[in-house]
Amino acid sequence: MSEDPVIVAGAGPTGMVAALGLRARGVPVEVYEAEPEDRERPGSRAIFVHGATLRTLDTIHPGLGYDLAEEGMIWPTRRTLFRGEEVFSRTYENDRSAGAGLPPFTSLPQVWTEDVLLDTLEEVGIDVTWDTPVERVETRADGVTVGTGDGETREASYVVGADGAGSTVRKEIGADFTGDQSANSFIIADVEEVSDDPRPPERVFHYDDPDLGGRNLLIVPFQGGWRVDVQCKPDDDPERIASDEVIAEYTARALGERYRDRVEWVSTYQFKQVNAEAYTGEHDRVLLAGEAAHLFAPFGARGMNSGIADADAVASAIAGALAADVDAVARAEIAECAERRQRAGEWNKDAAAQALEYLQGESLVTKAKKRLAAAAADYYEPAGEWLDDAPYGPHGSPPVSIGQY
Numbered sequence: 001m002s003e004d005p006v007i008v009a010g011a012g013p014t015g016m017v018a019a020l021g022l023r024a025r026g027v028p029v030e031v032y033e034a035e036p037e038d039r040e041r042p043g044s045r046a047i048f049v050h051g052a053t054l055r056t057l058d059t060i061h062p063g064l065g066y067d068l069a070e071e072g073m074i075w076p077t078r079r080t081l082f083r084g085e086e087v088f089s090r091t092y093e094n095d096r097s098a099g100a101g102l103p104p105f106t107s108l109p110q111v112w113t114e115d116v117l118l119d120t121l122e123e124v125g126i127d128v129t130w131d132t133p134v135e136r137v138e139t140r141a142d143g144v145t146v147g148t149g150d151g152e153t154r155e156a157s158y159v160v161g162a163d164g165a166g167s168t169v170r171k172e173i174g175a176d177f178t179g180d181q182s183a184n185s186f187i188i189a190d191v192e193e194v195s196d197d198p199r200p201p202e203r204v205f206h207y208d209d210p211d212l213g214g215r216n217l218l219i220v221p222f223q224g225g226w227r228v229d230v231q232c233k234p235d236d237d238p239e240r241i242a243s244d245e246v247i248a249e250y251t252a253r254a255l256g257e258r259y260r261d262r263v264e265w266v267s268t269y270q271f272k273q274v275n276a277e278a279y280t281g282e283h284d285r286v287l288l289a290g291e292a293a294h295l296f297a298p299f300g301a302r303g304m305n306s307g308i309a310d311a312d313a314v315a316s317a318i319a320g321a322l323a324a325d326v327d328a329v330a331r332a333e334i335a336e337c338a339e340r341r342q343r344a345g346e347w348n349k350d351a352a353a354q355a356l357e358y359l360q361g362e363s364l365v366t367k368a369k370k371r372l373a374a375a376a377a378d379y380y381e382p383a384g385e386w387l388d389d390a391p392y393g394p395h396g397s398p399p400v401s402i403g404q405y
C-alpha cells in the first residue's frame with residue numbers, strides 16, 4: 001500500500017465528508033483549503049439534509065447523523081396554495097423520542113452543518129491546511145504530485161477534487177462541464193425568525209401568488225430562520241425584485257409584517273445544470289466529488305446531499321484501490337466509482353431539470369394540467385398532492401448499478 005496520504009482539495013461539506021470517510025476506512029488523509037480559517041460563507045444554502053445523508057454520516061462517524069439532526073429542525077407540515085386558495089395540506093407525526101431512529105430529514109443553515117463536520121474532523125485528528133489552494137495536479141500510474149499555493153510540492157496516493165464549482169482539480173484532469181442553465185431567475189432570501197411568532201413551521205408552495213403579482217413563492221423554515229424563494233417571471237428585472245425595498249415588501253406579504261425588516265441575505269440566481277463529462281482522469285488517480293463534479297438547480301435538494309453521497313463513494317473506492325494487490329483491480333475501483341457517480345450526476349441533473357421545466361413551464365399543456373389539478377384538489381386529494389410534490393422533481397435516488405444489467 002502507498003505510504004503517501006490521499007489529498008483532498010477543498011473543505012466544503014463534500015471535502016470534509018470525503019476526509020471523514022477515508023479516515024473511517026483507515027486511509028491517511030490531508031485536506032487543503034483555498035480560503036482562510038476565519039472565512040465567512042454567506043447565505044443558508046443547503047438547508048435541507050435528506051435522511052439518507054444523515055445515515056451516511058452516521059455510518060462513517062457513529063453519532064454524527066444524530067448530532068446534525070439535533071442541530072436542525074423538522075417542519076411537520078407541507079402546504080400548497082394555488083392563486084390564493086389552499087389545494088393541499090398534510091401534517092406528519094414527528095417522533096423525536098430516544099430510540100426513534102434518524103429523522104427523514106433535518107433543516108439548518110449549511111454553515112452550521114459545516115461547523116459540525118469541522119468539529120468532527122478535529123475530533124478524529126484531521127487537520128485542514130487553510131489558505132492553501134491546490135494549484136497543480138500531475139498524475140502518474142503510481143501516484144499524484146500536487147502543487148499547492150504555498151509553493152510546496154506534495155506527493156499523494158490519490159486526490160479527491162472537492163474544490164467546488166470553479167474546481168482547479170477538474171481543470172487539471174481536463175474534464176469539462178456539459179449542460180445549460182435555467183431560463184428564469186429566482187430570488188432567494190434568508191429571513192431571521194421572530195422567536196414568539198405563532199406561525200407554524202410549515203413548508204409552503206404558492207402557485208401564482210396574487211400577493212406577489214402572480215409569481216410562484218416557496219417558503220421553507222430552517223433552524224433559526226425562513227427561506228423565501230420567489231420565482232421571477234420571464235420579463236422581470238431580478239435586480240429590482242432583489243432590491244432591499246421590494247424584497248422587504250414581498251417578505252412582509254409572505255410571512256407577515258413582523259418580518260419586513262428581518263431579511264438577512266438575498267441573492268438572485270439562474271441555476272446551472274451541468275455535469276462533468278468524466279469524474280476521473282488519466283491513470284485513475286483522481287476522483288471529483290460534489291460541486292467540482294456537478295451543479296444542479298436546488299429543487300429536490302440534490303446539491304450538498306449528492307456531494308456527500310459522492311464523498312462516501314470516493315472514500316470507499318480509494319480505500320478499495322489502496323487495499324488491492326493488483327494494479328488493474330485498483331484502477332477498476334476508481335474507474336467504476338467515477339462512472340457510477342457520473343451517471344448519478346446525470347440522473348440528478350435530469351431530475352432537477354424536470355423540476356425546473358415544471359416550474360418554468362410556459363407550455364399550454366403544463367399550465368392546463370396545473371389549473372385542472374387545482375380545480376380537482378378539493379374533492380380528489382391526489383390532484384393536490386401532485387401539485388404539492390411536482391416542484392421538487394422525482395422522488396428517490398439515482399440508480400447506481402453499472403454494467404450490462
Ligand SMILES: Cc1cc2nc3c(=O)[nH]c(=O)nc-3n(C[C@H](O)[C@H](O)[C@H](O)COP(=O)(O)OP(=O)(O)OC[C@H]3O[C@@H](n4cnc5c(N)ncnc54)[C@H](O)[C@@H]3O)c2cc1C
Pocket residue numbers: 009010011012013014015032033034035044045046047048049110132133134135162163164165166167168169188289290291292298301302303304305306307
Ligand atoms: C441558494 C442555494 C440553495 C441551496 N440549497 C440546497 C439544499 O437545500 N440542499 C442541498 O443539498 N444543496 C443545496 N445547495 C447546494 C449546496 O450549497 C452545494 O451543493 C454545496 O455547497 C457543495 O458543497 P461542496 O463541498 O461540493 O462545494 P463548496 O461548498 O463550494 O466547497 C468547495 C470548497 O473548496 C474550496 N476551494 C476552491 N478551490 C480550491 C482549490 N483550488 N484548492 C483547495 N480548496 C479550494 C472552496 O473555498 C470551498 O471551501 C444550494 C445552493 C444554493 C446556492
